Amino acid sequence: MTLAIVLISFLILIILHELGHYLFAKKYGVKIEEFGIGLPPRLIGKKIGETIYSINLIPLGAFVRLEGEDQTAGGPRSFSTKPIWQRMVIVAAGVVAFWLVAVVIFTGLGATSGIPTGIGDEETQGIENPIVQILGVAKDSPAQIAGIELGDSILKMEEQSSGVFIEPTKVSEIQSFSDTISGKEIILTLQRGEDIRQVTLTPRIEPPDGEGAMGVALVRTAFVKYTWLESPFQAVLRTGRLTIDIVKGLVDLIVNLVSGKGVPPGVEFTGPVGIVHLLTNSLSLGVAHFLSFFAVLAVYLAIFNALPIPVVDGGKLLFLGIEAIRKKPVSELWEKRVSAVVFVLLITMMIWVTIKDIIRIL
Secondary structure, eight states: OHHHHHHHHHHHHHHHHHHHHHHHHHHTTOOEEEEEEEEEEEEEEEEETTEEEEEEEEEEEEEEEETTSSSOOOSTTOGGGSOHHHHHHHHHHHHHHHHHHHHHHHHHHHHTTOEEEEEOTTOOTTEEEEEEEEEEEOTTSHHHHHTOOTTOEEEEEEETTTOOEEOOSSHHHHHHHHHHTTTSOEEEEEEETTEEEEEEEOOOSSOOTTTTTTTEEEEEEEEEOOOTTTHHHHHHHHHHHHHHHHHHHHHHHHHHHHTTOOSOTTOOOOOHHHHHHHHHHHHHTOHHHHHHHHHHHHHHHHHHHHSSSTTSHHHHHHHHHHHHHHTSOOOHHHHHHHHHHHHHHHHHHHHHHHHHHHHHHO
16 A cells, blocks of 8 residues: 555656646647556547547656657647747746645645754754654664664663663764663664654664764754745745755766766665655655655656756757757757667666665665
8 A cells, every 4th residue: 555655646746747748838839649647558548639648557657748749840739840948948847847846745744744854953943843763774783783774763762771761852862872871782662653662772882983882873853834824935945955955966976976986975876666665664654754755856856857868858958958059950860869878878777776776675
């Protein structure tokens, strides 16, 4: 059931992306030949007006097929004969749809349950139910051996022999307690979603650099709430900040790779299998965490689709930009060849990342 919810949610996100293309194509009078949910082969289809609305076999996406989109067509309602600015708006609308999804989700969460947010120990205003969660678990650490997982919340820490305990709401409280009782066995009470369990471990006296006594990375989180009037504005700000942070991270990654420094520490590539796994984990923490992560995913997809590489919307915008400068379209054959090469590279990378995801999950 959880997997079904994740897959359906992801499919809805892609449908909304394609709906952006669809609505602006309609607005500018482009003939829409087909709007498909899922990827071919087609299972069922019904023609309404001039458009075929179809449901297809592979439930991993959606698509809009426009007249004159893939090859030059001279009809008055062909995509290829529309002014460049209209074509650019139609293409960009799909990218913008991802950002709008994030804004809508953050708006709804901010005005209702609150947005799960990482905060500092000193923050107290406008937050509810602050907790400390596991952000990472070091390999072969006491935490990993005890079965602690990413996303677990620490409700209680108790030194077994003395019975001394804390119920932490700050990262600093856990760090201080761990240092005080290092080398002694402790009982941790953890929560994941509705599930509460206890594990036993012994914090290390001399842990490896950067790992800490238990071998966990911690983050203090809370639900940040706003009024209904304030929430849309804050949602836009949050989406904007998130976009900037992701772009900065992408730039740093490219700089590191070009300079030969390799992938920065803590950075991992994730494909469809890894994304589904992360969405499933977030759903186990509750609906608010799932929706919040889903909004973050929408921003990642917006940025990926905006990249100036063929086979994504950013590549189409690049070719349209070149056409605007040259005053004539890019050669259809040349565009197809470049797109085919990039497609093969992306598929190869996707297979590699998927294999790594499966190995990591298993």
